[in-house]
Amino acid sequence: MSGRGGGRNPGYGLFLIPGVLASLAVIVVPLVMTVGISFTRWTGIGTPQWTGLDNYTRLIHDANFWASFGHILLLIVAMAVIPTLVGLLLAAVLFDYVAKVFGNRWASVFRSGLYLPQVLPVAVTGIVWGWILHPSYGALNRILDSAGLGSLARNWLGDPQYALLSVMAVMVWFQLGYPVVMFMSGLQRIDPELYEAADLDGATWWQRFRRITVYLIRPEFYVVLVTTTIAALKIFGQIFVLTRGGPSNATLVPSYFAYKSFFQTAQVGYGSAISTVLTVIIIVLAFVFLRLQNRAERGGTR
Amino acid sequence: MTVLSAPARQDRAEDAGPLRPLKRRRPARWVVLAVLLVLVLLFVAPMLVVAINAVKTPADYASNGPLSIPERLSFQGIADFWVRVDFTRKLLNSFVTSLAVAVLAVLLSVLNAYALGIGRVKGRIWFLVFFLVANVLPQEVLAYPLYYLSKNLHLYDSLTSIVIIFTVIQSAFGTYLLSSVYAEFPTELLDAAAVDGAGKGRTLWRVVVPVSRPTLAVLFTFFFIWTWNEFFLPLIFLVSNENQTVPVALGVLQGDRLMDATTTSASALVGILPAMLFFLIFQRTLTRGITAGAIK
Numbered sequence: 090m091s092g093r094g095g096g097r098n099p100g101y102g103l104f105l106i107p108g109v110l111a112s113l114a115v116i117v118v119p120l121v122m123t124v125g126i127s128f129t130r131w132t133g134i135g136t137p138q139w140t141g142l143d144n145y146t147r148l149i150h151d152a153n154f155w156a157s158f159g160h161i162l163l164l165i166v167a168m169a170v171i172p173t174l175v176g177l178l179l180a181a182v183l184f185d186y187v188a189k190v191f192g193n194r195w196a197s198v199f200r201s202g203l204y205l206p207q208v209l210p211v212a213v214t215g216i217v218w219g220w221i222l223h224p225s226y227g228a229l230n231r232i233l234d235s236a237g238l239g240s241l242a243r244n245w246l247g248d249p250q251y252a253l254l255s256v257m258a259v260m261v262w263f264q265l266g267y268p269v270v271m272f273m274s275g276l277q278r279i280d281p282e283l284y285e286a287a288d289l290d291g292a293t294w295w296q297r298f299r300r301i302t303v304y305l306i307r308p309e310f311y312v313v314l315v316t317t318t319i320a321a322l323k324i325f326g327q328i329f330v331l332t333r334g335g336p337s338n339a340t341l342v343p344s345y346f347a348y349k350s351f352f353q354t355a356q357v358g359y360g361s362a363i364s365t366v367l368t369v370i371i372i373v374l375a376f377v378f379l380r381l382q383n384r385a386e387r388g389g390t391r
Numbered sequence: 392m393t394v395l396s397a398p399a400r401q402d403r404a405e406d407a408g409p410l411r412p413l414k415r416r417r418p419a420r421w422v423v424l425a426v427l428l429v430l431v432l433l434f435v436a437p438m439l440v441v442a443i444n445a446v447k448t449p450a451d452y453a454s455n456g457p458l459s460i461p462e463r464l465s466f467q468g469i470a471d472f473w474v475r476v477d478f479t480r481k482l483l484n485s486f487v488t489s490l491a492v493a494v495l496a497v498l499l500s501v502l503n504a505y506a507l508g509i510g511r512v513k514g515r516i517w518f519l520v521f522f523l524v525a526n527v528l529p530q531e532v533l534a535y536p537l538y539y540l541s542k543n544l545h546l547y548d549s550l551t552s553i554v555i556i557f558t559v560i561q562s563a564f565g566t567y568l569l570s571s572v573y574a575e576f577p578t579e580l581l582d583a584a585a586v587d588g589a590g591k592g593r594t595l596w597r598v599v600v601p602v603s604r605p606t607l608a609v610l611f612t613f614f615f616i617w618t619w620n621e622f623f624l625p626l627i628f629l630v631s632n633e634n635q636t637v638p639v640a641l642g643v644l645q646g647d648r649l650m651d652a653t654t655t656s657a658s659a660l661v662g663i664l665p666a667m668l669f670f671l672i673f674q675r676t677l678t679r680g681i682t683a684g685a686i687k
Contacts, residue, residue, distance in 0.1 A: 100591055101510020105518070108503040108566065115559035116525050119536035126535070133539070179430075182423065190420050201674075202431035205438065208670040208677075210620040212638035213662035217437050219645055220659065226652040228440055228457035235456050262434065323529045326622040330642050344623075347531040352627070357535055364532040375527045 120368075127361035133351075137358065144362035154363065157341045160253060164324055164342070167257035168264045169317035173310065175261075176268025179203070181302045183269070184276040185284065186294070200273060204266030211263075215330025218259045222246050222331075246332050249339035256331060256340050263327070264320075268313045275309035276302065311382035315375060322371050343367045438663060444653055445469060445660040452652045468657035476640050477632070478661055484629075485619055485636040485665075488550050488557075493614040495558040497607055500565025505595050507566065508573025509581065519570060525563035530623050538627055548630050556624060561614045572606050573599070612676045616669055637662055 127144055129137035148154045188196040206214065221228045222245035230242040245255040279301065287297045303310075325344040328334060334341040334349070343363055350360030440457055445468060447461045455462070472478070503522070507515045537556060538547070546552040580602065584594040600607070622638045629635050635643075641662045644650065650658070670677070 101506040102512050104502045104506040104510065104591070104595070105512060108499055108506075108562065111499065111555075111559045112521070112525065112563070115537070115556055116528070116533065116563070119533040119540070120528070122536035122539075123532050133535075179427075182427070186420075186423060187427065191424065195424075199427055199431050202435050205435060205667075205670070208616070209663055209666045210622065210638040210641075212622045212642035213659060213666065216641055216645060216655065216659045216662065217441055220652065220655040221437060221440065223652075223655075226452075226655075228444070228652075231456045232458060235458075262437075265434075319527055325531070326638075326642070329622070329626070330645050344529060344531050348534075348623075351531075351535050351538075360531075361535065364529060364534075367529055368532045371527050371529060372524060375523075 123361045124365050126358055127365045129358045131357045132355040133357045140358070144359050145366075147359065148362055148366065153338055153341060153346065154343075156338060157343045157346050160340060160342055161322060161324075163253060163257060164260060165318055165321045167260040168321035168324070169314055171261050172264040172268050172317060173313050176265055176313070177272055177303070177306065177310070178298075179265075180269050180272030180276060181298050184273050185297070185302070196273075200266075200269055203269050206263045207266050211326035212330050214259070214263055215327050219246070219331055222255055247336055249336050252332055252336055252339045256327065259327065259331070260321075260324075264317060267317070271309050271313050272306055275306050279305050308382065311378060315378035315382070318378075319371055319375060322367065322374075441656045441659045441663065444656040447653050449651050449653050457652070468653040469661060472654055472657045473661065476644065476658075478637075478640075480633060481635055481637045481640045482665065484550060484634060485638075488553055488636060489615045489618040491550075491554045492557045492561060492618040493611045495554065496561040496565055496614045497611050499558060499562040500569050500610060501595070501600060501603075501607070503562065503566040504569035504573045505599060508570040509576055509599065510591075511574075515570075519567065522563045522566045522570075525560070526567060530560075534624065534627055537624070541628065548628065548634055550629070550634060552628050553625055553636075556628075557614075557618050557621065561617060565610050565614070569603070569606065569610070572603060576602070609676050609679060612673045616666075616673070616677075619666070619669070637665065 126137060128139060128141055130140050130143070131137035183196045183199055187199065209217075220226075224230060224242075224244040224247055227245075229245065233239060233242045243251050246252050283301050283305075284297060287301060292300070323344060324342055325348065328340055328342050328345050329348075332340040334345045344367065347360045347363040347367070350356040350363060443459075443461060444452060444457055446464050446466060448463075448465045448467065451459075451462050451465075503518075506512050507518055512518075533556075537552075541547045541552045546555075576599065580598050581594060584598045589597065619636075620638060621636075622642060625636050625639045626642065629639055641658055644658060
């Protein structure tokens with residue numbers, strides 16, 4: 090069977106019709122519309138007014154826009170960098186130490202516990218933490234008080250100085266289980282003889298981790314890094330529920346900024362420009378990561 | 392929950408006796424275990440604290456704080472909250488939407504992937520690139536036009552609009568994943584069906600779908616849970632009380648002045664429970680799927 094340009098044989102195109110029509114209606118047309126609207130001034134009613142690149146020049150001079158991207162960089166640290174690195178170490182410890190010394194069951198229990206936050210709706214995650222971090226009736230401050238550490242109590246989400254840090258901590262909690270699960274299953278692929286050989290050579294655990302685990306896990310490493318980075322760029326639900334971008338924009342992120350422009354300040358053109366920029370960044374990043382991943386896989390031992 | 396945890400391999404490691412370097416540092420193993428235990432407890436603690444306080448009276452919370460065991464079990468907070476937001480209705484909305492999306496999106500993914508993965512239609516690479524891009528698009532870039540169009544089509548504030556939108560969004564992922572699975576579909580089976588005189592439609596339903604059922608089950612599970620957890624578009628589209636899904640109903644209640652500590656944790660608990668239930672039911676499919684989907 091050859092897959093030449095003309096296709097294996099004709100007639101399969103028919104099966105693509107529902108998918109193509111549905112994608113046109115829900116993805117292509119709206120996407121093109123948003124890009125189009127980004128060049129106009131429009132409140133959502135009446136006719137949009139063509140203004141060229143006005144929205145984009147306004148964006149460049151908007152301190153809130155830059156702040157929202159600055160916050161995203163910190164959230165990438167919290168949602169992608171820290172979980173990927175810590176997750177790699179944890180997965181290796183669980184797979185190569187806990188499973189061997191204490192048995193598989195322990196490793197599974199730990200993995201499930203770490204993964205649990207990932208299965209909850211993000212809005213519910215927000216409610217749980219919103220309550221824990223609440224300044225007056227929240228659990229954290231109450232616990233600090235009763236432990237005699239009342240001076241450490243803060244308005245965690247309401248103080249501009251701590252709000253983003255608190256959100257970052259919540260996001261590490263939320264995200265860590267995903268890389269652990271991914272890496273642990275990647276490790277199943279590794280030939281145990283590699284580890285045994287390293288043991289015979291007297292390698293320490295750390296040496297084995299660096300030379301074998303890290304090296305062989307690269308495909309999963311890239312996938313985790315891409316998906317978590319993109320998730321950080323798109324973050325909305327937790328921000329909406331925890332802080333609504335406040336206090337005084339201390340936790341503003343691009344997607345919430347766009348949402349506000351669309352539905353609160355009725356600046357649809359401006360919101361469209363924000364989401365267009367965000368989309369371009371995400372697509373470019375995704376392609377860069379994919380190329381890196383392809384190269385790593387081609388050069389690797391797989 | 393086992394991720395295909397090659398038991399043979401594990402046995403071998405244990406049969407060989409404790410590995411030398413591990414034996415040398417015996418106390419270290421208990422330190423590792425203790426550190427991990429504390430870490431996992433920290434991860435599960437928020438849910439435990441929520442569960443404890445959801446069954447307390449407000450007075451109990453006020454006098455004994457969040458960590459004490461409830462003086463007596465009180466389901467008043469949960470009951471009050473349930474009635475106040477008509478939670479049965481929200482559960483039903485979430486369930487119906489998620490189920491409809493999961494079924495329709497699997498169907499659409501199968502049709503697309505049949506044409507792309509097995510049929511290898513002309514320009515399939517570009518279709519795949521399109522579905523890949525559709526996969527990573529942030530929803531806010533689609534949100535306003537969808538909102539505007541659905542208003543004009545009188546679909547705004549209806550579960551139908553959400554079902555249509557998420558069917559397409561989820562099937563972008565499904566198409567991408569399934570196409571690479573179908574690209575390696577055994578040709579002998581297809582040829583055999585052709586020899587028996589089966590047309591393309593018949594081959595799809597009688598051969599391709601049954602053979603790929605495990606992958607379809609993974610997709611179904613993912614679509615169901617993802618749709619259940621969705622927040623952004625449902626927040627925009629489902630504005631009226633009777634159409635809201637669970638996450639939207641809970642999300643917009645945040646900051647409600649009538650909420651106290653026990654009601655808040657009661658509301659969190661009723662949001663957590665269905666998600667945990669699905670996790671328990673589907674955990675094998677889920678863990679299998681997370682990794683199957685990613686490394687393609």
